[in-house]
Amino acid sequence: MSIGTEPGPIGATTDLLSVEDLVVHFPIRRGLVVERTVGHVRAVDGVSLGIAAGRTYGLVGESGCGKTTFGRAVLRLEEPTGGRVRLDGTEVTGLRSDRLRRFRSRMQMVFQDPLGSLNPRHNVDMLLAEPLKVHGVGSRSEQRRLAIETLDAVGLPSSVLERYPHEFSGGQRQRLGIARALMLRPDLVICDEPVSALDVSIQAQVMNLLEQLQGEFNLTYLVIAHDLAVVRHMSDRVGVMYLGNLVEEADSEAIYDDPRHPYTKALLSAVPQPDPEAEADRERIILKGDLPSPADPPSGCRFRTRCPWAADICAEEVPVWREVGDGHRVACHFDL
Amino acid sequence: MALLEVEDLRVSFGETRAVDGVDFQVDEGQVVGLVGESGCGKSVTSLAIMGLLPRRAASVAGAARYDGVDLFSLPRGEMRRLRGPDLAMVFQDPLSSLNPVVQIGRQITEVLERHRGMRGEAARKEAVHLLDRVGIPDPARRLGEYPHQLSGGMRQRVLIAISVACAPRLLIADEPTTALDVTIQAQILELLKDLVDSEGTALLMITHDLGVVAGLCDEVNVLYSGRVVESAPARDLFARPTHPYTVGLLNSIPRLDLPIHEPLRPIRGSIADVIGWNDGCAFAPRCDRVAEECVAGEPPLIGAAHMHRCVRAEEVA
Numbered sequence: 001m002s003i004g005t006e007p008g009p010i011g012a013t014t015d016l017l018s019v020e021d022l023v024v025h026f027p028i029r030r031g032l033v034v035e036r037t038v039g040h041v042r043a044v045d046g047v048s049l050g051i052a053a054g055r056t057y058g059l060v061g062e063s064g065c066g067k068t069t070f071g072r073a074v075l076r077l078e079e080p081t082g083g084r085v086r087l088d089g090t091e092v093t094g095l096r097s098d099r100l101r102r103f104r105s106r107m108q109m110v111f112q113d114p115l116g117s118l119n120p121r122h123n124v125d126m127l128l129a130e131p132l133k134v135h136g137v138g139s140r141s142e143q144r145r146l147a148i149e150t151l152d153a154v155g156l157p158s159s160v161l162e163r164y165p166h167e168f169s170g171g172q173r174q175r176l177g178i179a180r181a182l183m184l185r186p187d188l189v190i191c192d193e194p195v196s197a198l199d200v201s202i203q204a205q206v207m208n209l210l211e212q213l214q215g216e217f218n219l220t221y222l223v224i225a226h227d228l229a230v231v232r233h234m235s236d237r238v239g240v241m242y243l244g245n246l247v248e249e250a251d252s253e254a255i256y257d258d259p260r261h262p263y264t265k266a267l268l269s270a271v272p273q274p275d276p277e278a279e280a281d282r283e284r285i286i287l288k289g290d291l292p293s294p295a296d297p298p299s300g301c302r303f304r305t306r307c308p309w310a311a312d313i314c315a316e317e318v319p320v321w322r323e324v325g326d327g328h329r330v331a332c333h334f335d336l
Numbered sequence: 337m338a339l340l341e342v343e344d345l346r347v348s349f350g351e352t353r354a355v356d357g358v359d360f361q362v363d364e365g366q367v368v369g370l371v372g373e374s375g376c377g378k379s380v381t382s383l384a385i386m387g388l389l390p391r392r393a394a395s396v397a398g399a400a401r402y403d404g405v406d407l408f409s410l411p412r413g414e415m416r417r418l419r420g421p422d423l424a425m426v427f428q429d430p431l432s433s434l435n436p437v438v439q440i441g442r443q444i445t446e447v448l449e450r451h452r453g454m455r456g457e458a459a460r461k462e463a464v465h466l467l468d469r470v471g472i473p474d475p476a477r478r479l480g481e482y483p484h485q486l487s488g489g490m491r492q493r494v495l496i497a498i499s500v501a502c503a504p505r506l507l508i509a510d511e512p513t514t515a516l517d518v519t520i521q522a523q524i525l526e527l528l529k530d531l532v533d534s535e536g537t538a539l540l541m542i543t544h545d546l547g548v549v550a551g552l553c554d555e556v557n558v559l560y561s562g563r564v565v566e567s568a569p570a571r572d573l574f575a576r577p578t579h580p581y582t583v584g585l586l587n588s589i590p591r592l593d594l595p596i597h598e599p600l601r602p603i604r605g606s607i608a609d610v611i612g613w614n615d616g617c618a619f620a621p622r623c624d625r626v627a628e629e630c631v632a633g634e635p636p637l638i639g640a641a642h643m644h645r646c647v648r649a650e651e652v653a
Contacts, residue, residue, distance in 0.1 A: 062517035169606045199373040200544065204588035204602030211597060226517065233590035233597070252596050270522035272547025274589055276571045279551035286526055287519045289473070290487045 015050035016220045017074070017188055022047045022083035024066070024073045028295060041295045043069040045244035046083070051237075053187075056214065056221040058235030058252070060228055060267070064291050065241040067224045071190045074222070075107055076100060087188060105135045108181040112193035114173035118165040124151075124176060125161040131183045146183065153216060154179045154209060171202035175209065182217060190222045195230060207234060228271050232256055237327075240264045243294055243302040250328035260330040262307045301333065309334055337404060339364045339538050340385070340506055345398040347380050347389065354380040356562035357398070359637070360555075362506060367532055367539045369549040369570070372559035373585075375607050378542045381559075382508050385540075386425050387415045402506070420451040424504035428511035430491035434483040440467075440494055441479030447501045466497040470527055489520035496527065503535060510542045525552060546585060550574055558582050561607070561618035568642035578644040581619050617646070 024044040027037040044066040051057040061067045072078040074085050076092060085092040087107060095103055108131075111117040118127055128147040132138055138146060148158040154175040165173060174194065181189055194210065195203040211234065214221060225231045231238055232252055239249045240263060248261040259265045266285040273279060287306045292298055298305050304314035311333070319331045338361035347355040355377040362368045370378045383389045385400045387407060400407045402423065407415065427433045435443060444466060445459040454462055460479070467475035470493040483491055492512060499507060509528065513521035529552060532539050541552055549556055549570065556573045558566040558581065566579040577583045584603035605622040616631035617623070623630065625648050635647045 062519065171606055199607075200546075200585055201373060201588045201603040202606060204590070204600040205604075207590065208599050208602065211599065228518070229590040229592050232592060233594065233600075235596070256592055266519055268592070270518040271592060272521075272525070272545060272551050273592060274546040274550050274574060274586060275591075276550045276574050279547075284522060284526070286522055290489055290520070 014052050016053040016088055017222070018050040018086045019074060020048050020084040020086075022070065022073055022085065023081045024069050024078055025081045039295050042244045042297060043294060044073060044080075045297075047241070047244075047246050048083075049239055049246065049249065051188075051220055051222060053220055054214070054218060055236045056223055056234055058231035058238040059222060059224045059241060060226065060231045060238060061241035062226055062267075062291065064243075064294060066244045066294070067226075067241050068192055070241070071109070071192050071222060071224045075104065075109060075190060077109070102135070105131075105137075105184040106186050107188040107190070108184065108186040110174075110177050110181045110189060110191040110194050112197055114170070114177040114197075115165060117177060118173065118180070120165055123162055123164050127165075127176065128161075128180055128183055131180065135184060137184065147179075150179045150182050153182070153213060169202075170198050171205060174198060174202075174206050178206075178209065178213070182213065185217065186219070188220045188222065190224065192224045193226070194223065196225060196227060203230070210234065228256075228267055240267065243291065243297055245302060245331070247303065247332070248330045250325070254325060254328050258325070258328075260324050260328070260336055261303075261332050262309050262336060263303050265336070266308075301331075309336065338362060338401075339366075339403065340540070341399075341401040342381070342385065343399045343401070345381060345384060345396075345400065347377070347384050347394055347396050349394055353562055354394075355384065358557075358559070358562070358564055360557045360564060360567060362538050362540055362555075364505070365532070365536045365538055366555065367541060367553045369553035369556040370540065370542045370559055371544065371546060371549050371556060373544055373607065375561075376559040377562040378544075378559050379510055382425065382510050382540065382542050386419065386423060386508065387412075388425075420447060420504065421502040422504055423506050423508065424499035424502070426492075426495050426499050426507065426509040426512045428514050430488070430495045430515075431483060433495055434491060436483055438482075439479065440481050440483065440486070443494070444479075444498055444501060447498055451502045462501075463497075466501055467494070469500075470494075470497045471523070472497075488516055489523060492516065492520075492524055493527070496524070496531075500531060500535070500537070504537060506538045506540065507531070508540045508542070511544070512541075513548065514544070521548075528552070546574075546589060558585075563618060563645065564637060564643075565619065565646070566642075566644045567637070568644075572642050576642070578642065578649045579619075579646045580623050580625055580648075584622075 022044055023046055025040040025042055028039045028041060029035045030038045047070055059067045069078055073080045080093060129143045132143045151158055156175055195206050198206060223231060223234050235252050238252050238255045239246050242263050248264045259268055266287050269285045289306055292305055300316050301314040301319050304310040313333050319333045321329050321331050324330050340362040342358060342360050345355055345358040358381055372378050384396050396408060441463050444463040448454040448459045448462055463479060464475045467478055472478055472490060472493050513524050531537050543549060553570045556568060556570050557564045560581045566582045577586055587601040590600060603622050616633055617635050620626045620630045627648060629647050635645050637643050637645045
C-alpha cells in the first residue's frame with residue numbers, strides 16, 4: 001500500500017473497470033484581467049475502485065461529495081488531474097482524442113435529467129441514431145432496425161420514433177435516455193442518479209428495467225446516487241463517498257447489515273423507512289452542521305468535523321484503509 | 337372540534353380539476369400527512385387553505401374551516417391577520433421563499449413587528465432566540481447575512497424560524513426536506529418533531545415520501561388524482577394498506593430490509609393515463625384489480641377510522 005487513501009490491491013484481472021487513485025481538482029480562479037489560480041476544489045481526491053464484469057457498483061454520497069465528478073472523470077467527460085482508469089485492459093486515461101472518441105462506444109452514460117440530456121429538436125429516431133452516426137455504425141436502415149430493437153428492450157413501442165422528447169412523461173424520457181446509452185451496445189454504463197427525478201411508482205419501473213437490461217445486454221453498471229435504498233437494491237458492491245474520498249466499501253448486504261464508518265452509520269440511520277414501528281424504535285445519528293468546503297477540507301480525517309466519535313488523532317492523521325471483513329474496507333481510526 | 341376541517345375542497349384551473357373533493361381534518365397538536373406523487377393535488381390543497389392561489393386562475397370551492405371559521409369566505413385583511421399567529425407555511429425551496437436582497441435578521445424581525453408588535457432591540461433579541469431555537473450556530477452573526485450565504489439546510493431552518501416566529505397553531509409544511517440531503521433532512525425532521533412536541537403546534541405535512549410520513553405523522557391521507565383514496569392512522573395505514581394505490585406505492589419503495597436485486601412490484605403506467613378519465617375510479621387504468629364496478633361510477637370513501645375509496649378493497653386485502 002503506497003498512500004493512505006488507496007484501498008489495498010485493486011485492479012484484479014477479472015475487473016472490467018479499474019480505477020486507481022483518481023484525482024479531479026478544479027482550479028479556483030480570481031482576477032478580471034490577469035487570472036490567477038487561488039486554490040483548488042478537490043472534487044475527487046484519490047479514489048480507487050474496481051468493478052467486475054456484469055456486476056453493479058453503487059457509489060453513494062450526498063451533494064458535493066464528488067460522486068458525479070468521479071463518474072464523469074471515468075468517461076473523461078471531465079479531465080482527471082491524476083490517477084488511472086482502465087476498462088477491459090485499455091488505459092482510458094492514456095487515450096488521445098481520436099482513439100478516446102472511438103473507445104467511448106464501450107462506455108456510456110445515463111443522466112439524471114432526461115429532458116436536459118435529450119435534444120428537444122430531435123425526434124426519437126434522430127436521437128437514437130445519433131450515437132451510431134458518430135461512430136459510423138450501420139446503414140440508415142440498420143440504424144433504424146437497431147433503434148426499434150432497443151426501444152422494444154426498454155419497453156417503448158416503435159411508434160414513438162417520430163415523436164419529440166417533450167411529448168413523453170418523465171419515466172418514458174428516462175427510458176429514452178437508457179435506450180440512447182444502449183444504442184452502441186456498451187460494456188459499461190454509468191448511471192448518474194438514474195431515478196432521482198422520478199415519482200416513486202415510476203422509479204421502481206425504471207429500476208426494474210435497468211436490472212433486466214443488465215442481463216439482456218451483459219452490462220456492467222456504475223450506479224451513482226444519493227439514495228441509499230436505491231443503491232443498495234441495485235448494487236452488488238457499494239462505496240460510500242464523503243468530500244472527495246471513499247470512506248467505506250463492502251458488498252451490498254454487508255454495508256447495510258454491518259456499517260463500520262461513522263458516516264455510513266449516520267447515512268443509514270437518516271433514511272426514513274416506510275414503517276412507523278421501525279421509525280419509532282430506530283436510533284438516529286444526527287450529524288452536526290453541513291459539509292465543509294471541498295476547497296479547504298479538514299486535516300486528517302475529512303469527516304471529523306461532523307463525526308460524533310471524533311478524537312484528537314482524527315485531526316492529525318489521515319485514516320488508512322483497514323480490512324474489517326471479506327472485501328469490506330473502511331477508512332476510520334476506530335473500530336466501531 | 338377540529339383545528340382545521342377541510343370539506344369537499346375543489347380547485348380547478350380552467351378545465352383541469354387539480355383537487356376534486358378532498359376532505360380531511362387536523363386536530364390541535366396533531367401531525368397529519370398528505371401524501372402522493374406529482375400532480376395528485378397535495379400542494380394545491382395547501383395553497384388553497386392558505387389563500388395563496390391566484391384568484392383569477394384558480395376557482396376554489398368547498399370549505400376549509402379553521403377554528404370553525406371558513407377561511408374561504410374571510411375578507412383578505414382578516415386572512416392576512418391569521419397568517420403568522422395562527423397559520424404558517426414552510427415551502428420546499430427556501431431560496432425562492434426568502435428575499436435575496438434582505439438580510440436574514442430583517443426578514444425575521446419584519447414578522448415580529450407586524451404580528452407581535454416588537455420593535456428594535458427586543459425584536460432583534462427575539463430573532464436571535466428564534467435562530468438559536470432552530471439550531472443555527474452563532475445566530476447573532478447570521479442576522480446580518482443574506483440567503484445566498486447560507487447552505488440549503490440553514491435556509492430551511494431560517495424559513496422554519498420565520499414560520500414559528502408567532503408560535504402558529506397550525507404549521508403547513510410543503511415538502512420541507514425534499515431539496516435536502518438525507519443527513520440534513522434528518523436534522524430538519526427532528527426539528528419539526530421537536531416543535532410539535534414542545535409547542536403543541538399542529539402540523540400538516542405534505543410529502544411524496546412515505547418514509548417521512550411513517551416517522552412523523554399521526555394520521556395519513558393518501559391522495560391520487562385530486563382525491564383522498566385512503567385515510568387512516570399512520571400505524572394502521574402501513575400495517576394494513578387497503579387501497580391498491582397505497583399498496584402499489586409501498587411495493588414500489590426499495591426498502592433497506594428487502595433482499596437486494598429482488599424485482600420491485602411497481603404500479604403500471606403513469607399518471608398521464610388518467611388524463612381525460614372521467615368515469616369511475618381514477619386509479620382504474622393503472623389498477624391490477626380493476627373490475628366492471630370500478631368504471632361504473634366514482635367509488636365513495638368508506639370506513640370509519642380507516643377509510644378507503646375502493647369497491648374491491650376486501651379482495652385486495
